[in-house]
Amino acid sequence: MDAEFLEEVAEFLDSFDLPAFPTAFLEAENSLVGAEGPSASSGAAIATTFASDGAAPIGRKKTKTKQLKAKRNTTPSDRELHKAKDRKRRNEYRERQKIERESLQRQVGDLSAELEQVQKIKENEEKEADDLMLPILAWKTIAKRQLEGRLASETQQRKLQSAVRARAALIEDLSGLVLKRLSEGDLIVSRGLGESSFGQKRIRLEPADTAIFEAYLQGLNTIYAQTEEAFRAYGMDAMLDDATVNTKQAWQHDGKTGCFQFVSKQLMPFSFKQTCQSLRHVAVMQHRQTDRELYYDVEDPETTMALKYRITSRQTSGRVMSVVLRVVARRFEERDRVVTIWRSFTEGEGVFTGMHSDETGWCVAKPSPTSSAENTLLEMCIRNVPMHFRSTATLEPAVEQFTDLVLNSGTEDSAEITGMLEKLLLASA
Known part of the structure; x- marks a missing residue:
């Protein structure tokens, strides 16, 4: 293609009429082009030729035109050599482009792999951060409650000390005669003093309850995202789907600590729609009414619930022990299933002071x-993590009693909710 183009250009230039030059000048020009470069003798020859023929110099521009024409008259071997050099330059240029392109492609692959690795590391870090935030929030809330309780106790102690000093001063001012004539009760009445003067009412830590509810409500969506992972970890897929009731529970060690695990799979002989409607009614835990208080500041009351109640237990010795539970729950309705998530924080009272547990549940x-008929499968997974202060580590009997009370209350809740669910389904069938 390049050779044909050069030939066409040469023919085009040859088509113009060029001025006639003396024969001697042309011969001198040819000898000049054929040499390696111009010299003083060749210049003198040209000047002599102009002088002998009586022709005037035509100027530098016409000389260049003749040189170009002489270059067009090069031999085919010269043109082939020039083409070979051009091909070599083009090949070298293409080879450099190819090497550069391959280098860039390798860089793209390396950078893509590095980006994917960084993204995976970031995802793992975010997941680990979410997993760490849940117990951190619980411990932070416990510490805040303990601090508020300590401040309240110190305030109450100062008031009691002031009351004791006032009473001691009163007793010191009275004479022995008055003490003999008047009873202690009459003295108190005459002075206008009652039991409220020497004691304080029980302090209600409502801000602490709010902090627990808000912290647990914020983590419900994260727990919902962990549903499939929790079911796989606790072996839900390995349990039979056609069994009426299939349960297992165990203690899972985790380093120095651990957690109680409860897994249940139950086949309900009722339709999916009926079962979901009945679950909405039994999920409010109406059987827990002792000191029951509802927390109303939730985003969606139709799907979210938060409440606080107390559970008491009487031992064989007649001693009554109690714990306080704060529970938050949320329902997520999907196309082919309904997922209920809950978290509860259990706090011991009396002999159980300093003992806590954190429970997470999926249903x-x-x-x-x-099953070929319209049956519904209920899958439940519960994780209960004990959280005790170091001061309670030596109270092994009390710790065992606290654990039994918490686990038994969970079993009672499961049995009560299942029984109420079956009654509602039978009534609506």
Whole structure:
């Protein structure tokens, strides 16, 4: 293609009429082009030729035109050599481009792999941060409650000390005669003093309750995202789907600590729609009414619930022990299943002071994949983590009693909710 183009250009230039030059000048020009470069003798020859023929110099521009024409008259071997050099330069240029392109492609691959690795590391860090935030929030809330309780106790102590000093001063001012004539009760009445003067009412730590509810409500969406992972970790898929009731519970060690695990799978002989409607009614835990208080500051009351109640237990010795539970729950309705998530914080009272537990639960209702009839499969997974202060580590009997009370209350809740659910389903059938 380049050779044909050069030939066409040469023919085009040859088509113009060029001025005639003396024969001697042309011969001198040819000898000049054929040499390696111009010299003083060749210049003199040209000047002599102009002088002998009587022709005037035509100027530098016309000389260059003749040189170009002489270059067009090069031999085919010269043109082939020039083409070979051009091809070599083009090949070298293409080879450099190819090497550069391959280098850039390798860099793209390396950078893509590095970006993917960085993204995975970031995802793992975010997941670990979410997992760490849940116990941190619980411990932070416990510490805040303990601090508020300590400040309240110190305030109450100062008031009691002031009351004791006032009473001691009163006793010191009275004479022995008055003490003999008047009883202690009459003295108190005459002075206008009652039991409220020497004691304080029980302090209600409502701000602490709010802090616990808000912290646990913020983590419900994260727990919902962990549903599939929790079911796989606790072996839900390995349990039979067609069994009426299939449960297992165990203690899972985790370093120096651990947690109680409860897994249940139950086949309900009712439709998916009926079961979900009944679950809404039994999820409010109406059987827990002792000191029951509802927390109303939730985003969606239709799907979210927060409440506080007390559980008491009487031992064989007649001693009554109690714990306070704060529970938050939320329902997530999907196309083919309903997922209920809850978290509860249990706080010991009396002999159980300083003992706590944190419970996380998942309950999934979905149509049975194996049964031909309209049955519903209920899958439940519960994780209960004890959280005790170091001061209670030596109180092993009390710790065991606290654990039994918490686990038994969970079993009672499960049995009560299942019984109420069956009654509602039978009534609506």
